[in-house]
Amino acid sequence: MNTGTADTGTTDTGTADTGTTESCTAWLARGGLRPTRQRLALAGLLVGDGENRHVTAEGLYAAAGRSGEKVSLATVYNTLRAFCEAGLLNEVVVDGSRSYFDTRMDDHPHFYWEDSHTLTDAPADELHITGLPATPEGMAVSRVDVVIRLKRA
Secondary structure, three states: OOOOOOOOOOOOOOOOOHHHHHHHHHHHHHOOOOOOHHHHHHHHHHHOOOOOOEEOHHHHHHHHHHOOOOOOHHHHHHHHHHHHHOOOOEEEEEEOOEEEEEOOOOOOOEEEEOOOOEEEEOOHHHOOOOOOOOOOOOOOOOOOOOEEEEOOO
């Protein structure tokens, strides 16, 4: 499984082929989003090869530029937010100033590698959460994010 990196964001996929465009159009449709040119280009970089990855907005912006796609950083941020709101991506916040966007949608923990500022999937079968605190009245747990920060010993 390709987990991507924080600095590059994604692999350079170049120009999308017809199969990639069709799969990206279907991916956007699952979230109820119109397949605009920029959404298709960014979706192609995120999920066009079928691999899971973790990207930052800056990394995706850089990958878009390398693929020849003209898109602003603000558009990348707005598109990633739209993908999250549509249920196509999960945002994983590792600290107050850095977010990663995860294409893998099942519940799973992450390793955050402090020396390289990368986020990777951690083995879910090795994590055991035995309970959560009671939620405040009128509230429900929407999701539990587990980020295990790693540094050299």
